[in-house]
Amino acid sequence: MMKWNRIRWQEAGSQLLFATNIFVLVLFVAGSRILVPAWLQVLGRMHPLVLHFPIVLLILGGLLLFIQLREPEANRWKIRFTSWLILGAAISTAVTVIMGLLLAREEGYTDNGNIQWHKWGGIAVLWGASALYWLRDYRKPWLPKTSALATVVLLLVTGHFGANVTHGNNFVLAPVTPRNTAVPLEKALVYEHLVKPILEEKCMNCHNAGKAKGGLSMELPQQLLAGGKTGKLFIPGNPAISLMMERLHLPAEDKKHMPPTGKPQLSEEEVALLYYWIKGGADFKTPVASLPAHDSLRLLAAARLQPAVSKEPVYNFSPADDKLVQQLNNNYRVVYPIALHAAPLVANWYNKDKFNIKSVSELLPVKEQLIEMHLQKMPVQDADLDVLAQFKQLRVLNLSFTNITGQTLTALAKLPHLRSLSLSGTPVTLQQLMSLKSAPALQELYVWNTGLSPADILQVQKNLQQVTVVKGFTNDKGEQLKLNQPTILNTLAVFRNSMQLILQHPVKGVEIHYTTDGSAPDSLHSPVFKDSLLITANTTVRAIACKQGWYASDPVQFSFHKTAYAPDSISLLNQPEGAYIANGGSTLTDGQKGGMDYNNGKWLGYTKNELQAIVRFPQPVPLKSVTIGALRNVGSYIFLPQQIQIWGGADPQHLKLLKKITPPAGKKDDPVTAMDIDCSFPLTQVSCMKIMMTPAILPSWHPGKGKHAWVFVDELLFN
Template sequence: MMKWNRIRWQDAGSQLLFAANSFALVLFIAGSNIAVPAWLQVMGRMHPLVLHFPIVLLMLGALLLFIQLRDPAVNQWKIQFTSWLLLAAALSTCVTVIMGLLLAREDGYTSDGNIQWHKWGGMTVLWAASALYWLRGYAKAWLPKTGAILTVILLLLTGHWGADITHGNNFVLAPVTPRNSTVPFGKALAYEHLVKPILQEKCMNCHNAGKAKGGLSMELPQQLLAGGKSGKLFIPGNPAVSLLIERLHLPTDDKKHMPPAGKSQLTDEEVNILYYWIRDGADFKAAVASLPAHDSLRMLATTRLQPSASPEPVYDFAAADDKLVQKLSNNYRVVYPISLHAAPLVANWYNKDKFNIQSVSELLPLKAQLIEMHLQKMPVQDADLDILAQFKELRVLNLSFTNITGNTLAALAKLPHLKSLSLSGTPVTQQQLQQLKSAPALQELFLWNTSLSANDFAQVQKNFSKVNIVRGFTNDQGEQLKLNQPVVLNTAAVFRNTMTLKMQHPVKGVEIRYTTDGTPPDSTQSPVFKDSLVITDNMTIRAIACKKGWYASDPLQLSFSKTTYVPDSVLLLNQPEGTYLAEGGKTLIDGQKGGTDFGNGKWIGYTKNKLEAMVSFPQQVPVRSVTIGTIHNINSYIFLPQQVEIWGGSDAQHLRLLKKVIPAPNKKDDPVTAMNIDCTFATTQVSCMKIVMTPVVIPAWHPGKGKHAWVFADEFLFN
């Protein structure tokens, strides 16, 4: 009876195995051409859950085929157990393959690459496992044993292709595969050796040739440029509106955040590398060494790449005290090491209106470490060069567009290590430059936009035969070129009472034409910008640079906002959320506008809570309007607020509603825009105000429908 039942169940198992093989073959051949009910799709998504079960059974069953026991009774039991084990292995393999074929029908899996190899491998393993069961008792023992070895090999190959789909190409062998990070700095490419390794490690497990989630594959440059179903992955030169950067900055629990929650997240350094690569134009062939010396991407690369094989400068001085370096840096002068933990220092100056030579003398305690000084556009005088000559370790000195005349250049010839000197934009003469002939280490001299004639340059090059004389663009062929935009010298976009706007252009003879009514400026009819322009109210200025024989520059748009009353303090009743903390309440009255880059540290953001800010003035003031700077970027889930409330009164306990504003609803095609929300009301004496911005619920047409959008603010103006 037991023997009959055993044979009956084995026959039933064999028939079931044959039927399952047939069903799997139909699915394999039909692909996506047949409709599958939803409950089967659920079954398909269980493929990663059950695939380990048949692997264990197949390997154990294959092993038992090679074991021969001496006791006939025990060996007979082993043979019967092996039969049941191989049947279970073949049936579970069939179930796993069917689940995998159902899963491969979903969006995100392509019809080529590793997925095809994995599907063929799965079917081959199924056929091998089925054959192994049916041939288990074959008279010639070498046949099932050979089949067992072949099945295990196929199993390993199929698993390898599956791992590549889930975790990216070469996942199994990655630990023993040489990596690009060992490439010398001088030979490194920005994309190949900085960007691509990040994408491979953190992104390609879901965005590869076999598993392109959202229709996006990241393996090849052309695939990155093509983007996916959500559009372009990035906009070269504009990371603030690039989908890649937006998704990285979404809250971790947001379903659009990348990488998804639970996956290995990008470090801050990795996010910055992607950001600066896109900002620099997303060039796939650019060499790291070709980037400017102080480019952010190049500086990040120095910490990730192997130094160049070429000899680097050796500095035999000790590092300065970190606290002293930090103490000597301020808003108008920044001192920093050339690289992380390095002793040599660099000094940069900003805002010519705040400069005096005392700010250079204050750095004398660091004269043994300072190797670069960048004083371009500062009002440095001839007499000041004696102070600069005290910094004996200087290698680079930039004095372009300063007030020096060239009479005291002999002081700089005493610098023993000076290699690079820039005197562009100054009135130096060929005779005055002779004072630099005794400079022992001089290698390059920048003299573009000076008064030197062609004959003067020829004589200078003759006198400095071992020095690279950089004279800039000469346009000997008469080619018509496009001017760059005018340079704005003002740093603040918010002012009290009045403001004097200053603009200039580095090219001599250029006219700056402008408008204040929002119309595009014209190169012949629009007013010519003189030395300055006094602004007394909110104003948007558009300006272009023009010169005969040149194409006019792209228009430059500037927005200036007036605030009559500046509060003593701003207390945030709800703290900003996510990484959009900026400087807290101070951000709203610091006079700095955030622009369209919501991740630049000048915006505060809210999504789950309202923005509620309590504003205090030193005394009662008559306020008739409050202007709130905000931004909307619907692809990044940043919308205009549902409503804005302005409350005012004599103190926090006696506030009344002065104005409620409901902005126009956001639309699908709204561009990324930084804008103001104006709230006007009857003039009211206040010493305390409360401003409330309520986030909107995302509408049904947006992928994040039903969630609370983000609302951002950068500046409050009171008039």
């Protein structure tokens, strides 16, 4: 009975295999003339999911034909198992081929060489697998074995053409196919040797002649010009409105972003290259050599086609002790190696109010490893250069906009390895710069925005022939340019009683006009900023830079907030979540506003838990308001709190509710805003406060509806 059932099942399987062969042949010959229902299209899209199953079965079944077991009973069992395995492989191959033929009927697949060869290859594999099953017991064993080998070869060839359809031409063999990358710059074409390789590597796997997603193929220039279903791919000369650039710059999570998430993305250099190619007219025959020497596209081409061959410098000193380097770091000075496990060190200084020359002397224990010092905008004095001269390994020294006058530059000329020196923004003179003639390794000298005249700079270049003198921009043609915005020297946006606002501009002769009433500043009616501006209350300052012969800068806005009382401590009962931990509780009273960027390390973020902060004052203080700095960015799931509670009293055990407010619910079109939420209450003496903020629930119109929103807080003000 078991033998009869096995034979009947094999006969049924053999008949099914024959029927599927006929169906495949009809489906292939009929092509698009057969109307396919939607549910069969779904089956066709499962082709990539199931194609690996018959591959494995065919290889295993073919391999078993070459194996002969000594034990007769075991060998009979192996023969029966092999028959079933090959039958299953042949039927699953037929199903896979049917799925592939259905998939090929969809839009985006064209009957080019790759897909036609892939179709024929799939049918040939099916015929090979069917022959392998029907010839498995042939009396001459070489025939089924030959059929097995031929089927495996057909599998490889068919897979190669399938990969070409899915991923672009020569996808499988690309890693071992020689590429002619050594194209001389003078013989290179912008499209052929720069643009096309980018498209081949990052785009053509979905936009080729065999798989033209969205009706777009990128293999030929005429196809690029034709575009796809959504229109022209690019507008020559105008990358800003070109579809290609728009799709490249969409957020990665956007479904229209190209390349799609999970695919290799373009580098910044590759995006820039496409941008400048389109901006230059998107010509397909332009030689790189015909571009101007300082053209952006030519500079990118030079870097890509002829990478600079730079000999890595050799440092003949041992690395400093890691623990010593860590000890030399503080809030205002950072010392770090130029690369992981490298011996040379770099030092940067921050916050000029905390700087003195002692902070340089403290680095003398690593003077044999320190090759770069960046002291720009620090109050370095002429006498301090004797200390700097002790760092004999220095290669780069930045003294731009420091307090040196140039009288002691001779000290720096003794540095044996100094190759780059920046003196921009200092009042150095021609005579003082002549003392650098004896500097043995100097190659770069930055002197822009100094008191040197054009004639002085020419004289410096003439006397320091081995040095490149960087003088910055000179408007020789009288072209009217736009000024950049004024900058602020104050580091804190929150003050206690009053503060002196200091604004500056790097261009000499610039006037800064400002307003404090919220109106737009102009050069005629707005007051001119002098040395400083006294601020005693919450104030928003708007300012522009103006100078005759220049266009005024864009306005810049600074906001300053007064807090009458500074707490002794703030402790968080619930810790911030995710990456938004900033500096813990101290973030709320450090005087730093977070602005619009929630990733800058100045915001505390909560989503699943409430923000609960205990605030303690050194002695009782009379308060009538607490102002909370918050962020709203509905697109990034950041909403105002659902509820805020302010509690106050003598200690944590004796608190009473001073204020409870419910901020307005977020709306779909709310702009990104950093705002202050004012919580006012009757004047109350408090020594301790508890501030609670509950995250909102995302509304029904939001993509994350039903989930907890984020609450972001940057500062607390007590008045």
